[in-house]
Amino acid sequence: MADNKALERLTKWDTPTICNALEVIDPRWRTRYFTTAPLVCQYPNAKPIVGYARTVKIRARTKSTLDKAASKRSKIDYYDYIENGGPRPSIVVIEDLDDPKGFGAFWGEVQSNIHRGLGALGVVTDGSIRDTHVWARGFQALAGSVGPSHAWVHSVSFGEPVSVHGMEVESGDLIHADRHGAVVIPPEAIAKIPKMIDLLVRREKVIISAAKKKGFTAAKLVKAIETADDIH
Numbered sequence: 001m002a003d004n005k006a007l008e009r010l011t012k013w014d015t016p017t018i019c020n021a022l023e024v025i026d027p028r029w030r031t032r033y034f035t036t037a038p039l040v041c042q043y044p045n046a047k048p049i050v051g052y053a054r055t056v057k058i059r060a061r062t063k064s065t066l067d068k069a070a071s072k073r074s075k076i077d078y079y080d081y082i083e084n085g086g087p088r089p090s091i092v093v094i095e096d097l098d099d100p101k102g103f104g105a106f107w108g109e110v111q112s113n114i115h116r117g118l119g120a121l122g123v124v125t126d127g128s129i130r131d132t133h134v135w136a137r138g139f140q141a142l143a144g145s146v147g148p149s150h151a152w153v154h155s156v157s158f159g160e161p162v163s164v165h166g167m168e169v170e171s172g173d174l175i176h177a178d179r180h181g182a183v184v185i186p187p188e189a190i191a192k193i194p195k196m197i198d199l200l201v202r203r204e205k206v207i208i209s210a211a212k213k214k215g216f217t218a219a220k221l222v223k224a225i226e227t228a229d230d231i232h
Contacts, residue, residue: 001087002174002190007050010185013197015048015178018185021196025189035124035142035181036166042122042132042141048178049121049140050185051091054082055162055171058127059097060104060153074155081158083118086172090120093169093182095162096127102144104151105130112136124175124182126164142177203228 010018022029056078064071082092092115096102107123108131115123115136122140123129128147135141144165159171167182169175174185185193210216210224 001052002187006190007089007174009194010050010176010190011048013048013193015176015180015183017197017200018048018176018193019183020200021193022183022185022189024196024200025192026186029183032166032168034167034183035164037126037144039124039142039144039165039181040129040146041179042129042135042143043138044179046138046140046178048176049089049091050174050176051089051121052087053093053169053171053173053175053184054085054090054120054158055160055169056092056094056158057097057156057160057162058094058106058153059156060106060127060151061098063152064154071154078155078158079114079118082115082120085159088119090118091175091177091182092120092123092125093162093164093167093175094123094125094127095164096125096144097156098127101126102128102147104128104149104153105147106150106153106155107131107141107143108150109134109136112139112141115139122177124164124167124177140177142179142182199231203231206231 105128107129113136116139124142126144128145129141129143161170176183206228207224
């Protein structure tokens with residue numbers, strides 16, 4: 001588990017920049033562990049959030065099969081998991097099992113305030129959200145859609161692996177998210193990311209600077225690329 005200082009440092013960079021670094025650190029991150037479809041962002045101008053995943057699966061088209069007592073126990077267990085199911089701060093990652101996804105919204109004014117109070121920074125879901133005009137202030141959301149009803153929405157399971165718009169997540173994974181989407185950061189990459197980003201930025205600066213100069217040509221681009229490749 002990374003310390004809070006290390007997590008805060010990761011919020012300096014947007015999620016695409018984090019992805020750039022991860023792609024070099026571990027080539028597997030070129031094809032997995034990040035969201036691959038557009039998401040509605042509640043606070044597009046907010047800085048990125050970084051937290052540990054609390055994983056949940058939901059349904060809304062059909063009613064829960066649990067009786068009233070069992071349903072109440074399940075809700076209590078769920079909120080205990082959100083608060084105590086791993087290190088904090090947390091990010092809730094919810095997979096919607098309905099087809100089509102987003103039939104009913106798990107998230108609105110009430111749940112956004114509850115989860116913020118339990119230590120979560122936001123939610124990443126392929127399901128829907130609602131009540132966006134009275135949403136918990138500062139609680140970030142990346143959602144598959146926005147809708148009006150919660151239908152029969154209920155959690156089916158929590159603490160199990162989920163897949164949200166192509167991003168495979170296990171409970172406790174470290175998540176980086178902003179207006180662009182979200183990505184899983186492997187523990188072994190946390191300390192390597194700042195140095196890798198510094199290298200990539202220095203290389204990109206050479207190319208971008210060349211492109212902005214008058215008289216830029218393909219030949220000059222080739223030269224800039226060669227110069228950038230020599231930076232280590």
